[in-house]
Amino acid sequence: MEFFLVQLFNGVSYGLLLFMLSSGLTLVFSLMGVLNFAHASFYMLGAYFAFQISTWTGFWAGLVVAPLLVGALGMLVERVGLRRVHAHGHVAELLFTFGLAYLIEEAVHLIWGRAALPYHVPAALDGPLFQIADSPYPMYRVFMMLISVSMLVAVWLTLTRTRIGLVIQAALTHPDTVQALGHNVPRIFMLVFGGGAALAGLAGVIGGAAFVTDPSMAIAVGPIVFVIVVVGGMGSLAGAFFASLLIGCLQTFSVSLDWTLAGLLTTLGFSMGPDTPLWSVWSIKLSQAAPVLPYLIMVLMLIFRPRGLMGTRDE
Amino acid sequence: MGLPAQAQTRLAFIDPLSGPFALTGELALRRLRDEVALRNALPTARNAWEVLALDNKGTVQESLIALRQAIDQDARVIIQGQSSAVAHALIEAIHRHNERDPARAVLLLNYAATDPALTEARCSFWHFRFDAHLGMRMEALTAHIARTPEVKRVYLIVQDYAFGHEFARAARALLALRRPDIQIVGEDRHALGQVRDFAPYIAKMRAAHADTVLTGNWGPDLNLLVKAARESSSALRFYTFYAGSPGAVSAMGEAAAGRVIDVTDWHINATTRAEQQRAEKFQARYGTDYHFARLHTLVQMLHAATLQAQSTHALPIALALENRRFMGETGEVQMRRFDHQLLMPLYIAELAKREGTQIASESSALAWRTLQTIPAYVATQPTSCQLNRPSRLQ
Numbered sequence: 001m002e003f004f005l006v007q008l009f010n011g012v013s014y015g016l017l018l019f020m021l022s023s024g025l026t027l028v029f030s031l032m033g034v035l036n037f038a039h040a041s042f043y044m045l046g047a048y049f050a051f052q053i054s055t056w057t058g059f060w061a062g063l064v065v066a067p068l069l070v071g072a073l074g075m076l077v078e079r080v081g082l083r084r085v086h087a088h089g090h091v092a093e094l095l096f097t098f099g100l101a102y103l104i105e106e107a108v109h110l111i112w113g114r115a116a117l118p119y120h121v122p123a124a125l126d127g128p129l130f131q132i133a134d135s136p137y138p139m140y141r142v143f144m145m146l147i148s149v150s151m152l153v154a155v156w157l158t159l160t161r162t163r164i165g166l167v168i169q170a171a172l173t174h175p176d177t178v179q180a181l182g183h184n185v186p187r188i189f190m191l192v193f194g195g196g197a198a199l200a201g202l203a204g205v206i207g208g209a210a211f212v213t214d215p216s217m218a219i220a221v222g223p224i225v226f227v228i229v230v231v232g233g234m235g236s237l238a239g240a241f242f243a244s245l246l247i248g249c250l251q252t253f254s255v256s257l258d259w260t261l262a263g264l265l266t267t268l269g270f271s272m273g274p275d276t277p278l279w280s281v282w283s284i285k286l287s288q289a290a291p292v293l294p295y296l297i298m299v300l301m302l303i304f305r306p307r308g309l310m311g312t313r314d315e
Numbered sequence: 316m317g318l319p320a321q322a323q324t325r326l327a328f329i330d331p332l333s334g335p336f337a338l339t340g341e342l343a344l345r346r347l348r349d350e351v352a353l354r355n356a357l358p359t360a361r362n363a364w365e366v367l368a369l370d371n372k373g374t375v376q377e378s379l380i381a382l383r384q385a386i387d388q389d390a391r392v393i394i395q396g397q398s399s400a401v402a403h404a405l406i407e408a409i410h411r412h413n414e415r416d417p418a419r420a421v422l423l424l425n426y427a428a429t430d431p432a433l434t435e436a437r438c439s440f441w442h443f444r445f446d447a448h449l450g451m452r453m454e455a456l457t458a459h460i461a462r463t464p465e466v467k468r469v470y471l472i473v474q475d476y477a478f479g480h481e482f483a484r485a486a487r488a489l490l491a492l493r494r495p496d497i498q499i500v501g502e503d504r505h506a507l508g509q510v511r512d513f514a515p516y517i518a519k520m521r522a523a524h525a526d527t528v529l530t531g532n533w534g535p536d537l538n539l540l541v542k543a544a545r546e547s548s549s550a551l552r553f554y555t556f557y558a559g560s561p562g563a564v565s566a567m568g569e570a571a572a573g574r575v576i577d578v579t580d581w582h583i584n585a586t587t588r589a590e591q592q593r594a595e596k597f598q599a600r601y602g603t604d605y606h607f608a609r610l611h612t613l614v615q616m617l618h619a620a621t622l623q624a625q626s627t628h629a630l631p632i633a634l635a636l637e638n639r640r641f642m643g644e645t646g647e648v649q650m651r652r653f654d655h656q657l658l659m660p661l662y663i664a665e666l667a668k669r670e671g672t673q674i675a676s677e678s679s680a681l682a683w684r685t686l687q688t689i690p691a692y693v694a695t696q697p698t699s700c701q702l703n704r705p706s707r708l709q
Contacts, residue, residue: 003518003522006521007515007518014512114337115561115565116535116538116565117565135518135547136548138548211542216335220508220511224511252512252514256518256522288475288505
């Protein structure tokens with residue numbers, strides 16, 4: 001029971017971090033139709049900016065300023081780059097963000113070098129917060145969950161309860177009408193793109209300290225973020241939330257299980273052993289396959305329910 | 316075959332200088348250049364050596380192209396280390412080249428590829444290894460564990476590829492031999508570089524009541540593992556092979572203090588004062604720590620062999636390298652004639668808060684300190700190698 005609870009907490013907190021990472025991507029996609037390949041690069045920039053700020057003023061300033069900086073950078077990218085490319089269609093946009101991801105990575109190499117940075121959890125958040133039976137549970141994980149949940153609530157309230165949120169929602173489905181009503185739709189797009197980047201930047205501030213801040217961090221999370229957005233349903237914030245939790249828990253629990261296909265077949269009455277043909281396949285443990293499971297889910301989802309858990313687009 | 320007056324000896328360095336593994340490649344290249352400069356300043360150096368840096372992007376195909384370029388540019392010595400797969404491919408290609416064109420034969424000096432097969436089943440006359448291979452390191456590690464009664468319940472975690480599998484196999488075999496009372500309470504294999512969150516693995520280790528973890532992980536997979544252990548306040552101790560590699564200490568940070576024990580051929584607090592001063596100069600100049608002390612041994616031994624051989628050809632240099640002894644920074648080393656494996660002392664070193672005159676690692680507050688010195692004869696492994704000597708010698 002203790003083990004189960006610890007793993008549940010681990011799964012939920014990892015899932016919530018994944019949600020922080022993917023929410024910006026799914027927002028930008030839902031509004032602008034842009035699949036932003038550079039999204040994970042904004043995550044990386046968040047961590048690097050936060051590290052740089054933390055060397056001057058400490059962790060907390062970084063937590064606030066770094067996402068704002070990344071957001072501003074995102075807006076700049078939209079204003080001077082993406083907006084011009086937009087006229088040439090979605091493929092051009094996709095290629096633009098693809099190239100941008102490489103540019104950001106090289107820039108990080110040039111400025112901060114190739115080695116991992118000593119960016120760690122601040123002393124105030126270091127250490128256990130409470131005990132689950134005999135296992136102390138780390139304070140930073142709880143902090144991570146808190147930030148993620150408050151981010152979800154804030155984004156939700158902004159989209160549904162504020163004027164700008166209503167305009168954004170309207171621009172999602174009827175951009176021409178919104179434009180005709182006198183709203184500056186390109187500016188809204190710029191804000192949304194910047195907002196998406198800022199959310200990724202915030203995830204970077206949190207994730208960079210919990211994990212490792214190095215130039216490979218963008219590539220490492222890039223694929224999983226796409227999986228979440230696809231499984232949750234392209235453009236659905238709630239879908240991304242549930243998909244993140246699902247994948248976080250799935251990965252965590254599959255690590256704990258040393259089940260094999262061979263074991264399953266043996267209980268079904270087959271006799272299996274190292275001499276069985278294809279033994280190397282039958283003897284793969286579930287824990288060994290854990291990192292691949294999200295991709296399996298994505299493939300299954302695309303086959304059986306292409307619009308994802310809560311997606312609305314059926315094209 | 317005396318040395319031509321103006322002969323420039325080229326050493327070709329073939330390792331990743333771009334892509335995800337470029338960090339280690341770059342640091343090794345920097346150190347190699349530093350060592351070659353040191354050698355060029357020796358009074359016995361009759362001509363200048365020059366390093367030809369070739370980027371193999373971490374792949375076998377690019378390495379073979381780089382080898383071609385090196386040979387075309389008259390390099391007779393290839394220096395490589397960052398991947399055993401690349402080392403195997405280079406050896407095969409070098410074999411073919413040397414058979415066809417003995418006048419322009421080349422040598423492979425390997426400073427880091429640790430697959431035991433390189434000096435056992437697939438050993439080659441043209442290959443020399445200046446690093447302790449996996450079997451030697453595991454021998455040293457288990458020799459230390461044999462003297463450490465606190466280790467009772469061991470958990471193995473490795474990356475799911477050839478090196479990781481071999482690590483786990485060797486660990487089980489040698490622990491069974493040296494400490495049959497130790498229980499191996501679990502073994503995990505995880506995809507290389509795919510796992511971000513190691514907390515579930517740590518929870519699993521706790522649930523299995525492990526006290527010690529043996530891991531072959533390197534790079535982010537090691538750093539994340541150790542950080543996750545600290546996060547969950549676990550008292551697990553990690554025995555590693557790669558906690559001393561570039562970037563690891565700064566990435567792990569405080570998390571590693573008193574928790575990480577590394578098997579290494581060198582660390583800064585195990586060396587002479589003169590060497591420490593050189594390391595400090597290096598640090599001030601490049602802003603990075605001193606790594607790959609083996610490159611010092613490699614360059615110095617190559618220099619001595621070249622002097623003895625009175626030649627720039629690969630064959631006489633190779634013969635002069637065989638059985639050669641060298642007083643390294645950490646004791647005497649010797650290039651074994653049967654398999655071209657360097658026999659060297661190893662260290663079991665713990666990462667802890669810096670004390671007294673210890674030198675810290677990577678501008679952190681942590682320093683390596685030796686728990687046990689493993690003399691060369693302890694880690695020495697028997698070899699099944701049957702060197703295929705060039706026909707002219709038989």
